[in-house]
Amino acid sequence: MTDTQFIPNPAPQPTNYLDEQFWENCANKILSFQCCHDCETWRHIPRFMCANCGSPNWGWRESHGRGTVYTWTVCHMPMSPHFEKDFPYAVLVVDMEEGVRITAGLRELDYRELKVGLPVEVIFEPLEGGGYLPFFRPRKEA
Amino acid sequence: MSDNSLDFRDKAAIVGIGETDYTRGALRPSSEMILESTRIAIADAGLKNTDIDGIILPPVMITAEEIAANLGIEDLRYSASINMGGASPVTALQTAALAISAGIANNIVVTVGWNGSSALRPKPNAKFPEVISIPALERTLQNYYFPYGSASPVQMYAWIAMRHMQTFGVSHEAMGAVALACRRHAQFNDKATTRGQELDMEGYLNSRWISEPFRLFDCCLETDGACTVIVSRADQAKDLRHKPAYIMAAAEGHPYPADDIANRPDMFHIGLSNSAPKAFAMAGLKPTDMDFLQVYDCFTYVVLLQLEAMGFCEQGAVGEFVKDGTLEIDGKFPMNTHGGLHSQAHVWGLNHVVEATRQLRGDGGEVQVKDAELGLVTGWGDFGDGSLVILRN
Ligand SMILES: [Zn+2]
Numbered sequence: 001m002t003d004t005q006f007i008p009n010p011a012p013q014p015t016n017y018l019d020e021q022f023w024e025n026c027a028n029k030i031l032s033f034q035c036c037h038d039c040e041t042w043r044h045i046p047r048f049m050c051a052n053c054g055s056p057n058w059g060w061r062e063s064h065g066r067g068t069v070y071t072w073t074v075c076h077m078p079m080s081p082h083f084e085k086d087f088p089y090a091v092l093v094v095d096m097e098e099g100v101r102i103t104a105g106l107r108e109l110d111y112r113e114l115k116v117g118l119p120v121e122v123i124f125e126p127l128e129g130g131g132y133l134p135f136f137r138p139r140k141e142a
Numbered sequence: 143m144s145d146n147s148l149d150f151r152d153k154a155a156i157v158g159i160g161e162t163d164y165t166r167g168a169l170r171p172s173s174e175m176i177l178e179s180t181r182i183a184i185a186d187a188g189l190k191n192t193d194i195d196g197i198i199l200p201p202v203m204i205t206a207e208e209i210a211a212n213l214g215i216e217d218l219r220y221s222a223s224i225n226m227g228g229a230s231p232v233t234a235l236q237t238a239a240l241a242i243s244a245g246i247a248n249n250i251v252v253t254v255g256w257n258g259s260s261a262l263r264p265k266p267n268a269k270f271p272e273v274i275s276i277p278a279l280e281r282t283l284q285n286y287y288f289p290y291g292s293a294s295p296v297q298m299y300a301w302i303a304m305r306h307m308q309t310f311g312v313s314h315e316a317m318g319a320v321a322l323a324c325r326r327h328a329q330f331n332d333k334a335t336t337r338g339q340e341l342d343m344e345g346y347l348n349s350r351w352i353s354e355p356f357r358l359f360d361c362c363l364e365t366d367g368a369c370t371v372i373v374s375r376a377d378q379a380k381d382l383r384h385k386p387a388y389i390m391a392a393a394e395g396h397p398y399p400a401d402d403i404a405n406r407p408d409m410f411h412i413g414l415s416n417s418a419p420k421a422f423a424m425a426g427l428k429p430t431d432m433d434f435l436q437v438y439d440c441f442t443y444v445v446l447l448q449l450e451a452m453g454f455c456e457q458g459a460v461g462e463f464v465k466d467g468t469l470e471i472d473g474k475f476p477m478n479t480h481g482g483l484h485s486q487a488h489v490w491g492l493n494h495v496v497e498a499t500r501q502l503r504g505d506g507g508e509v510q511v512k513d514a515e516l517g518l519v520t521g522w523g524d525f526g527d528g529s530l531v532i533l534r535n
Contacts, residue, residue: 045285
């Protein structure tokens, strides 16, 4: 049986240098987002232009790594062998203080205790093939 | 619609419908099934193969060129491919009506077929593996969703559903109302793969979790099969075999940003939130004018979101709206009278268009909606693209 694109893999597969740089920063345990040089609007997922002002000028800025839970799902049926050891597992959408949202896994909390608005902070976990993935856990300090 | 927009209202009609059997394990290529349903649809319309001069496809398992070569179409005047996932078939009706009203083509094939059960996800016995191209989403999926095991639409739409449930307190029973309506109607449909498998609320609530808040019976079927509709010039449609289903209005819509669910300022502003007002305005109608609804039902909650986006009720009030059988055949707005993707078959919602046409012909059998004159069909696809067509007889 051949692979299809529906088989997920924990290793991100950058298709341009924006994604590559985002993941390189993660590999250094830095969660970063793009910020527009002209209007200071943060953005994620990475893009070549600022949707707020149209500017192509931007730079990476380190996130404080803090946010709140916006929504989530709890996966009871892993769609690939990579995740079978972990299920059931939660995948969060986190509202970051910088004004962007990021999707990430949950750590250090029973998924049954999840609620909208729960304060969370980023932690990094190593990937099997090298690099780090950001996850979120309940915030330790206010 | 703005005054200078090209108005294609009532310029085109659905004149032919065709379906293969819907199965799990077809063991034949999608292209063969697409051609079978196309032959049936052309014959149903009373046309000849060579009358077809336009072909519109979603990004699936056959090309317009291959269809034309099989049908013997020497002068294919119009072809297009729509990349909106499950919203593609309804969007294709808009594109067909535009091409016809502009005089580019006269008789257009709109078709979908796949081995959605036996070949899409890896199965050991898959004889003809198939891959669907989803270029608009692949970058987001591979970089930002897959690394966390979020790989299937059920997991991604769950983010929207969970947020909506948490915000408005919508109950699981409201989701169940969608499942039960579809399953009840499927019991009367001879193509429905769940015919003979009745479902009640207890059975729904006891089904296992797939990706919270979705249970097994919130999810649609996986199907091998194909279906086709023929869209023709309205002025020629009335001379064909069946009562035409006229395309009063159609529109497509995309959420923003369309390629990332997480960063939408308003997660409940879906593609249909943009397309529905345009389509209702073009038709000069309102949601409550509809005699029946065929709503894209990949997952139950997706139906609830669409009902709100179309304005059947206030945002957050959909749980109240769907209770007490509103969506069932004897309710106020019978929905998915063939069983839908949930209980008939998953053919990208083009089977919803086939069923709408049948209802407007009066061929609905035991689930015929009495005096049906107006109906709508929605499409939903990719990360929430949404299209709407309003049909009349
Ligand atoms: Zn800017």
